[in-house]
Amino acid sequence: MAELSLWLDDYDDIYSDFDSRNYLKRRVSEDFIYELKNALKYRKERINDLILLLPPEKRDEMNEKMIAGSLKEFFTNQLTTSSDKCRHKLNKGITLGIAGIIIMIFNAIAGFKGTHTIPLISVRVLLEPAGWFLLWASFDFLFYDWQELKKEREFFRELSELNIHFKPS
Numbered sequence: 001m002a003e004l005s006l007w008l009d010d011y012d013d014i015y016s017d018f019d020s021r022n023y024l025k026r027r028v029s030e031d032f033i034y035e036l037k038n039a040l041k042y043r044k045e046r047i048n049d050l051i052l053l054l055p056p057e058k059r060d061e062m063n064e065k066m067i068a069g070s071l072k073e074f075f076t077n078q079l080t081t082s083s084d085k086c087r088h089k090l091n092k093g094i095t096l097g098i099a100g101i102i103i104m105i106f107n108a109i110a111g112f113k114g115t116h117t118i119p120l121i122s123v124r125v126l127l128e129p130a131g132w133f134l135l136w137a138s139f140d141f142l143f144y145d146w147q148e149l150k151k152e153r154e155f156f157r158e159l160s161e162l163n164i165h166f167k168p169s
Contacts, residue, residue: 100134
């Protein structure tokens with residue numbers, strides 16, 4: 001069982017400086033998420049525990065239970081959001097790809113007609129770049145955007161499965 005330890009000055013290091021609500025409702029800091037990403041990036045072993053180290057005089061066990069539950073809920077919500085985004089990008093990429101292929105097929109059929117009228121040539125001039133554009137946009141979604149969202153989803157999946165503990169530094 002591997003663990004990841006982060007040293008904090010106080011509980012506010014976890015949360016956004018601009019959010020003054022209590023610990024159950026505060027937004028998690030982007031800096032905290034960034035530090036977690038950096039800490040997990042080069043780890044090969046699976047992390048089971050997140051240990052947040054605090055100076056002993058700043059610890060409060062009641063707050064720690066609330067914060068641990070709040071963080072767990074935040075990570076789970078982010079996992080759900082990331083999964084939804086990932087599914088949406090996949091569907092969008094597939095839809096664009098299919099639309100591009102259909103447009104290219106219509107363009108090919110229009111080219112085989114043999115009549116070279118101005119309206120038919122105009123339609124072909126519009127369909128050919130549209131088909132290629134949709135196909136390349138599909139590849140862009142599937143090979144770049146979707147891959148990034150999958151990484152984000154896996155990051156939050158790993159965080160949502162962590163056991164969160166506080167210990168004195």
